[in-house]
Amino acid sequence: MTTLQIVFLIIAAITLVSACLVVMTRKIMHAALWLVLSLMGVAMVYATLQSGFYAVVQVLVYIGAISTLIIFAVMMTRNVMEDVGPQSNRGWGLALVGSLILFAGTSAILLTWDKAQTVLQEIPAVNGExxxxxxxxxxxxxxxxxxxxxxxxxxxxxxxxxxxxxxxxxxxxx
Amino acid sequence: MIPLSWYLIFSAALFCIGLYGVLSRKNSVAILMGVELMLNSCTINLLAFWHYYAQVRQAPQMSPLVFAAIIFAVAAAETAVGLALIISAYRKRQNIIASDLDELKG
Structure with a gap:
């Protein structure tokens, strides 16, 4: 395990946990703030791909503009959904099963596809971004x-x- | 360094979390948040394959970067129009629960 792999795993764990909190937390305002953390993690993943430009664009466009818009909309429509009571609809079990099946199928295909096991080396700056x-x-x-x-x-x-x-x-x- | 499959599995996980959010949430703004997560996972995929092709072909690759830029533009447009629709529905109905907005008449 190299240092970059450990860093990637930490970033991925933070991003996935905050993404889970985005879809599961009760208070919609907290979900918007977790979304910001998740987008920040995705920006760091872009940086590990040697794509510094898109990491900056992610911070500017998503965290700077889109999440501001979302927080604005949440604050404008706050009193509609009170933060108690169910935040998910009746079909959430079916949605959970469907998402898990999709994830299991995709991972099974990716783990058996030999080209996907290619280790990404550092590309020289001439061929890079x-x-x-x-x-x-x-x-x-x-x-x-x-x-x-x-x-x-x-x-x-x-x-x-x-x-x-x-x-x-x-x-x-x- | 990091295998390509790690990025792809990470982005698949992010996509499935976003899909679950889109399918299960009641609040329209929360549905839009799920869509944002899904679009982000698509961009991770594109940039991972960009890195892979730049490494395999030993030449600069521009097409995946252009695709990623267009996804950013589409995401910005989608959020702006989606939130405008939600605010417009909120003004007329005082309600943004997606299953209650089932009439086309304004």
């Missing part, structure tokens, strides 16, 4: 220009839709 090449590939018409533009149109549409849904148009007209 090259931000300049990523930026050039995103604006190259032979590369990923169209997916990039589609993603920006999607973000614009989401922006317009979010404003349209939350703004109270009828009330502001009268």
């Amino acid at each position: 090259n931000i300049q090449m990523l930026g050039l590939a995103l604006v190259d018409p032979m590369g990923f220009l169209i997916p990039f533009e589609v993603a920006s149109v999607l973000l614009l549409a989401a922006l317009v839709a979010a404003i349209f849904l939350t703004a109270d148009i009828k009330r502001s007209r009268s």
Whole structure:
């Protein structure tokens, strides 16, 4: 066991435990805070994959923006679900069994697939995460220009839709 | 160093936890949290395979990174629209329990 493996196992344990608490804890506000810890663990997993850029993007986008939005929504809609009483619906047993079966099947396939046993070595910086090449590939018409533009149109549409849904148009007209 | 299967099994576990959250929670905001966990596990998979291909082919690989960037954009859009829908439903019905929001009429 190398040091990196031990570090990975610790990070994975923290992430999975806090993810379990996200889906099981009673108070929705606590679930949102556990979600932040879980996303932080995922950012550290990106760092162990030598993907420092995506670790930073994860912290900025997920922890900085998305979890702030979620906590905002939790605080706005707080008085609906009182923190006592059941937080899961009647079919939770079926959901638990289904998730466990999916996990067992996926792990069984992954443990028998020999390519998945490849040990990830440290890749040299030339072949690694090259931000300049990523930026050039995103604006190259032979590369990923169209997916990039589609993603920006999607973000614009989401922006317009979010404003349209939350703004109270009828009330502001009268 | 770390075998590829560790990352894949870790991301499968995260995906299944998120799936359980989506299927079992009553509160719509908690369902969105489960979706976030599932999207994160997909990005872990993509970056693990990016590392694997960059190591096997001995060349820089850009496609998995672009996929990961697009997942980030989709996740941001999905959260914004989802929370806007929840807040809009909360304004009209004072209720965000997913099983109670069963009418299409506004």
